[in-house]
Every structure is written in C-alpha cells, then in structure tokens.
Amino acid sequence: MRRKSFGNARCPVARSLDMIGDWWTLLLVRDALRGACRFSDFQESLGLAPNILTARLRKMVEDGILETHPSPERSDRCEYHLTAKGQRLQVVLVALRQWGEDHLYQPGEAMTAMVDKIHGEPVRRLGVVSANGQALQPEEVEIRIESKVAAGPG
Amino acid sequence: MRRKSFGNARCPVARSLDMIGDWWTLLLVRDALRGACRFSDFQESLGLAPNILTARLRKMVEDGILETHPSPERSDRCEYHLTAKGQRLQVVLVALRQWGEDHLYQPGEAMTAMVDKIHGEPVRRLGVVSANGQALQPEEVEIRIESKVAAGPG
DNA sequence: CCGTATCCATTCCGATACTG
DNA sequence: CAGTATCGGAATGGATACGG
Numbered sequence: 001m002r003r004k005s006f007g008n009a010r011c012p013v014a015r016s017l018d019m020i021g022d023w024w025t026l027l028l029v030r031d032a033l034r035g036a037c038r039f040s041d042f043q044e045s046l047g048l049a050p051n052i053l054t055a056r057l058r059k060m061v062e063d064g065i066l067e068t069h070p071s072p073e074r075s076d077r078c079e080y081h082l083t084a085k086g087q088r089l090q091v092v093l094v095a096l097r098q099w100g101e102d103h104l105y106q107p108g109e110a111m112t113a114m115v116d117k118i119h120g121e122p123v124r125r126l127g128v129v130s131a132n133g134q135a136l137q138p139e140e141v142e143i144r145i146e147s148k149v150a151a152g153p154g
Numbered sequence: 155m156r157r158k159s160f161g162n163a164r165c166p167v168a169r170s171l172d173m174i175g176d177w178w179t180l181l182l183v184r185d186a187l188r189g190a191c192r193f194s195d196f197q198e199s200l201g202l203a204p205n206i207l208t209a210r211l212r213k214m215v216e217d218g219i220l221e222t223h224p225s226p227e228r229s230d231r232c233e234y235h236l237t238a239k240g241q242r243l244q245v246v247l248v249a250l251r252q253w254g255e256d257h258l259y260q261p262g263e264a265m266t267a268m269v270d271k272i273h274g275e276p277v278r279r280l281g282v283v284s285a286n287g288q289a290l291q292p293e294e295v296e297i298r299i300e301s302k303v304a305a306g307p308g
Numbered sequence: 309c310c311g312t313a314t315c316c317a318t319t320c321c322g323a324t325a326c327t328g
Numbered sequence: 329c330a331g332t333a334t335c336g337g338a339a340t341g342g343a344t345a346c347g348g
Contacts, residue, residue, distance in 0.1 A: 012254030100166030105304030121285035131275035150259030
C-alpha cells in the first residue's frame with residue numbers, strides 16, 4: 001500500500017517532503033549543484049542502479065526540478081540541469097549539511113567545508129531570524145493561519 | 155535488498171539524509187516543535203498506523219533526536235520531547251517550508267506563515283551568505299576538503 | 309490512552325543482462 | 329555512454345486486533 005500523499009496538505013513542509021523527501025532526490029540535487037549533468041556523473045557519484053536512476057531523473061524532470069538539454073557534443077544524448085526551482089533547494093542542502101556537521105561526526109573526524117569561491121571563507125551558519133534581524137529560538141516562532149494567498153509557483 | 159547506507163559517507167548531507175531522510179521523521183519533528191509530545195498527538199496529526207509510529211519514535215530516540223520523559227500526571231506514560239539535536243532541525247524545516255511556499259502552491263491558494271511570537275511578523279527568508287554578509291548564488295560556493303576536524307556531536 | 313503484534317500489499321532498490 | 333528490462337529481496341506502511 002502506498003504511503004499517504006501529502007501533496008496537497010496545507011503545510012508547506014509536508015508538500016515539500018512529498019515531492020523531494022525521498023532517499024535520492026536531494027543527493028541528486030547536491031551532485032547537480034556540483035556540476036554533474038550526465039547520467040554517468042550521477043551513477044558514479046551515488047552508485048545506484050541504472051533503472052532507479054532513470055526513474056528518479058524522470059520524476060525530477062516531471063516535477064520541474066531538472067530539465068534536459070541536448071548535449072552540445074553528441075546529438076543522441078542529453079544533459080540534466082537544475083531549473084531555478086531546483087537550484088533553490090540549495091538552502092535545504094546547506095541546512096542539512098550544517099546539521100550533519102554539528103551532530104553526525106565523531107571528534108577528530110575529517111570534515112569538508114562549504115566556502116564562497118571568491119574569498120575561500122566558509123559560509124555563515126543558517127539561522128531563523130525575525131524581520132528585524134534578531135535570532136529566534138525554536139520556541140519563539142509559531143505558525144499562523146494566513147488569509148494571504150500564494151503568488152503561484154515560480 | 156536494503157538501500158545503501160550513507161551513514162559514514164564523507165558528505166554531511168548524505169549522513170544527515172541517512173538519519174532523517176525518510177518520510178516521517180521530519181514531520182514528527184515539525185509536530186514536536188509545535189508542542190506535540192504524546193503518542194496520540196502525533197498519530198492524530200499524521201494519521202499513520204500505530205506500529206509504524208512506534209518504530210519511528212523508537213528510532214528517533216535511539217538517534218538522539220527525541221527523548222522520553224515520564225508523564226507528569228500518569229506514571230505509566232511517557233512524553234516525547236526534542237533534544238537539542240532535534241530542535242536544531244528547525245532550520246531544515248524552515249528551509250523546506252520556504253521552498254514549498256515558493257514552488258508548491260497554486261496562485262490564490264491560502265497559505266500559512268511562520269511568524270515570531272513577539273511581533274507577529276514573518277521570519278526572514280533563509281539564504282546562503284558569505285562570511286562578510288554577502289548573499290551567495292548557487293554557483294558562488296564550493297565544497298572544500300578540510301583538514302579541519304570535527305569537535306564531535308553536541 | 310498507549311502502545312504491541314500480526315498480516316499483507318506495495319514500493320523501493322540492487323544486481324544483472326541487454327540494446328543502440 | 330545512456331539507458332531499458334527483468335528478477336528478487338527487503339523495508340515500508342496500512343489495517344486491525346489485542347493487552348496494560
């Protein structure tokens with residue numbers, strides 16, 4: 001039996017998870033952000049079976065996260081590139097990265113760092129911040145039902 | 155056959171996903187952040203079968219995301235509360251929320267908003283920012299191999 | 309109310325072989 | 329290289345009945 005779908009839940013977290021909350025999607029986005037665009041790029045990086053890579057890529061194209069372009073060199077191939085929607089998942093990846101760095105490494109274990117290319121400095125920690133710039137604790141926020149309406153997908 | 159484990163991948167994103175990248179964990183964290191702490195709180199919110207709720211909660215306790223406390227009123231019951239590690243997943247949830255709000259709503263659809271309790275104003279958008287405060291585009295960051303070592307899980 | 313136990317359907321995923 | 333096709337094992341998840 002299929003998992004209940006949260007694709008039209010009122011909660012945007014549930015909606016997001018319904019689309020990208022599976023084992024592979026975010027890792028494929030991670031690799032695409034690094035520059036991976038060919039089938040074999042993803043396969044070598046993740047070591048997943050070709051059939052399931054095909055299925056994932058197809059679904060991500062359907063969902064508007066990736067789009068295919070003809071390869072500039074080989075007319076019978078295509079490349080997978082992130083759409084703007086897909087690129088904007090980078091923040092989610094950074095959040096996961098920082099959480100993992102904080103809690104999932106043993107003392108003394110070697111780590112990687114995300115840096116900005118210009119200065120080579122690590123990026124800042126993400127944090128939930130109020131409109132006036134104050135850092136907020138988990139208890140200091142709440143979800144409010146808005147009459148506000150969506151502008152629609154970008 | 156089981157999915158390959160990324161629990162000791164070098165990439166912190168893969169490690170995080172290995173622990174929390176399943177269908178239910180982040181939704182349980184979401185509800186816990188709202189104040190849910192009893193078995194039935196979660197079950198009513200998510201509508202999932204009791205056996206799998208049991209399994210999820212247990213794994214999250216093992217992973218140090220939740221901890222159980224005896225219920226103040228009934229000695230034979232317990233409550234589930236987020237650890238500090240679990241609370242720090244809030245940033246991930248906010249990132250997912252904002253992405254979902256941007257891309258997963260039809261025009262005109264009603265939305266919720268995360269606001270700070272004091273002023274009632276929506277929280278700021280998360281963004282990847284350099285050490286000196288400059289907003290960074292996806293192409294402007296890279297992953298560097300660090301000789302830096304982890305301080306260890308908090 | 310708070311789970312545990314059992315049963316079953318589905319889906320995910322890996323391995324592998326094969327095609328253009 | 330870029331997939332497609334088939335097979336089979338395993339984990340997930342739903343329904344439900346049951347116990348403290």
